[in-house]
Amino acid sequence: MGMTMTQKILAAHAGLDVVEAGQLIEANLDMVLGNDVTTPVAIHEMEKFNTQEVLYKDKIAMVLEHITPNKDSNSAEHFKSVREYANSHNITNFFDVGEVGIEHALLPEKGLVVAGDAVIGADSHTCTYGALGAFSTGVGSTDMAAGMATGKAWFKVPSAIQFVLTGKPAKWVSGKDIILHIIGMIGVDGALYKSMEFVGDGIQYLSMDDRFSMANMAIEAGGKNGIFPVDDITIEYLKEHSVREYKVYEADEDAVYDETYTIDLSQLKPTVAFPHLPENTRTIDNVGDIKIDQVVIGSCTNGHITDLRIAAEIMKGRKVAKGIRVIIIPATQAIYLQAMEEGLLKTFIEAGAIVSTPTCGPCLGGHMGILAAGERAVATTNRNFVGRMGHVESEVYLASPAVAAASAITGKISCPCEVMGE
Amino acid sequence: MKAHGVVHKYGDNVDTDVIIPARYLNSSDPAELAKNCMEDIDPDFVKRVKVGDIMVANKNFGCGSSREHAPIAIKASGISCVIAETFARIFYRNAINIGLPIIECKEAAEEIEAGDEVEIDFDSGMIYDRTKGTEYKGQAFPPFMQEIIKAEGLVNYINHK
Numbered sequence: 002m003g004m005t006m007t008q009k010i011l012a013a014h015a016g017l018d019v020v021e022a023g024q025l026i027e028a029n030l031d032m033v034l035g036n037d038v039t040t041p042v043a044i045h046e047m048e049k050f051n052t053q054e055v056l057y058k059d060k061i062a063m064v065l066e067h068i069t070p071n072k073d074s075n076s077a078e079h080f081k082s083v084r085e086y087a088n089s090h091n092i093t094n095f096f097d098v099g100e101v102g103i104e105h106a107l108l109p110e111k112g113l114v115v116a117g118d119a120v121i122g123a124d125s126h127t128c129t130y131g132a133l134g135a136f137s138t139g140v141g142s143t144d145m146a147a148g149m150a151t152g153k154a155w156f157k158v159p160s161a162i163q164f165v166l167t168g169k170p171a172k173w174v175s176g177k178d179i180i181l182h183i184i185g186m187i188g189v190d191g192a193l194y195k196s197m198e199f200v201g202d203g204i205q206y207l208s209m210d211d212r213f214s215m216a217n218m219a220i221e222a223g224g225k226n227g228i229f230p231v232d233d234i235t236i237e238y239l240k241e242h243s244v245r246e247y248k249v250y251e252a253d254e255d256a257v258y259d260e261t262y263t264i265d266l267s268q269l270k271p272t273v274a275f276p277h278l279p280e281n282t283r284t285i286d287n288v289g290d291i292k293i294d295q296v297v298i299g300s301c302t303n304g305h306i307t308d309l310r311i312a313a314e315i316m317k318g319r320k321v322a323k324g325i326r327v328i329i330i331p332a333t334q335a336i337y338l339q340a341m342e343e344g345l346l347k348t349f350i351e352a353g354a355i356v357s358t359p360t361c362g363p364c365l366g367g368h369m370g371i372l373a374a375g376e377r378a379v380a381t382t383n384r385n386f387v388g389r390m391g392h393v394e395s396e397v398y399l400a401s402p403a404v405a406a407a408s409a410i411t412g413k414i415s416c417p418c419e420v421m422g423e
Numbered sequence: 424m425k426a427h428g429v430v431h432k433y434g435d436n437v438d439t440d441v442i443i444p445a446r447y448l449n450s451s452d453p454a455e456l457a458k459n460c461m462e463d464i465d466p467d468f469v470k471r472v473k474v475g476d477i478m479v480a481n482k483n484f485g486c487g488s489s490r491e492h493a494p495i496a497i498k499a500s501g502i503s504c505v506i507a508e509t510f511a512r513i514f515y516r517n518a519i520n521i522g523l524p525i526i527e528c529k530e531a532a533e534e535i536e537a538g539d540e541v542e543i544d545f546d547s548g549m550i551y552d553r554t555k556g557t558e559y560k561g562q563a564f565p566p567f568m569q570e571i572i573k574a575e576g577l578v579n580y581i582n583h584k
Binding site: 025038039041042045046049050051067068072073075076079122123124125127139140141142143144146147150151155189190193194220223225278365366367384386387388389393 | 436438440441444445446448449450451463464482483486487488489490491492494495509511512513516517520521565567576577578579581582
């Protein structure tokens with residue numbers, strides 16, 4: 002019986018020729034990641050190990066990005082504990098204010114993750130790197146600590162759901178719309194414990210940023226990981242960003258999938274997830290009249306340069322609707338600088354939006370745009386759970402950067418085609 | 424090993440943001456986290472919960488964020504076991520890794536109600552609803568995970584290996 006792409010990567014990292022779904026394995030890791038929320042707990046766990054030695058300093062990344070710069074005195078103490086640990090243990094890949102970006106945009110950009118890697122991160126959206134053809138999955142702080150101490154993690158080998166993507170998406174349909182469509186179709190536990198393997202000729206039309214958005218939200222369908230095959234677009238990205246050697250794995254032709262879905266991308270429409278689950282999706286023509294108070298464009302899902310370009314294309318020469326607070330957050334310093342050089346930041350500020358330095362901030366209700374009772378936001382983020390962006394009676398609608406930007410102009414959830422007069 | 428307590432019941436897709444909202448993630452102290460556990464879906468939980476009580480929910484319990492603060496808050500609030508139809512996978516790992524007992528059992532999750540008195544025998548995986556007089560067989564963990572639970576978490580397991 003053949004193996005899926007994920008199974009092949011796991012087998013190679015466990016030193017096995019073959020693995021099968023359900024098998025418990027111990028795999029060698031190429032990268033162990035943590036942020037300012039999860040790393041302090043991992044450091045506390047590290048202190049309980051018999052050995053305090055960190056064996057693989059180059060294979061650990063500590064990224065202080067969730068509520069940076071220090072949000073309040075408690076978080077300042079958290080940040081301080083990670084800084085002290087990273088400095089005293091000479092952690093190679095430690096990122097703080099000035100260098101920091103949202104972790105899942107930063108690691109690929111810095112070339113720290115490449116195709117064929119096995120990665121764990123104490124952050125649920127670690128599954129993002131599947132866009133590069135890596136196996137990556139979110140874990141908790143104790144797993145992070147164990148990974149730091151041993152360079153290994155235990156896994157139950159997942160079975161997989163295959164998504165065959167065909168056709169070319171229409172103008173305002175992005176990776177975000179595709180993944181929201183899929184989550185709406187299979188539900189928030191539709192891929193529980195499983196891999197989501199994306200294949201098909203439609204992938205050629207998806208930029209790396211589209212793929213990052215899609216792999217990123219595999220966890221919102223309960224998935225263990227989301228993964229894309231490596232093609233010319235991936236290789237071009239890897240060559241531009243990394244000097245590390247990558248390895249291309251392909252699923253066997255006789256690999257077995259629990260289910261296969263075929264999705265014609267040309268038939269998809271911009272899609273919005275209504276409160277309070279990412280599976281509550283509606284296409285843009287079915288959203289009705291939803292007035293909003295705030296727009297957030299950013300996060301590990303959609304804070305990439307192409308996301309900002311799309312938003313700027315819609316906002317250029319237009320004004321944010323009166324009373325709407327529009328917060329734009331480039332995911333990394335390099336994206337921030339690029340957006341500045343391309344004039345995108347000028348477009349946003351002239352339209353009446355604000356531009357923040359990189360942080361997760363409002364996505365998890367941390368800081369930089371918390372909602373009051375009864376307020377509504379359209380956000381390019383990844384979760385719309387109860388109280389996610391603030392008050393328990395506030396609401397988050399998940400959408401693409403194009404829909405978010407269009408909604409900023411009209412003050413209600415809107416199709417970009419409406420604003421662009423198409 | 425046994426657990427015995429009163430049930431606090433929840434539905435599908437209880438996410439880690441409602442188990443412990445991000446506004447409290449500026450602390451990692453278990454006692455501090457326990458003070459706000461379940462606040463956004465059950466504001467009285469903290470007042471009501473007693474040491475040894477049991478949490479029962481339907482499918483996909485603990486979905487969302489990887490924050491280990493969620494099982495830590497539940498454990499520190501006094502909960503002795505969480506029964507659910509299914510658990511989100513990161514929560515599942517985290518619960519095992521920190522030594523919070525969890526059991527998957529569809530029938531128990533469907534039938535047990537809030538306020539029921541429930542007893543659990545972890546060795547046999549049996550769940551007894553003493554209020555209703557019903558019993559259920561929970562799904563047993565693979566031996567590898569049982570060893571981690573026996574060692575009271577992943578760190579001790581690795582230390583003893």
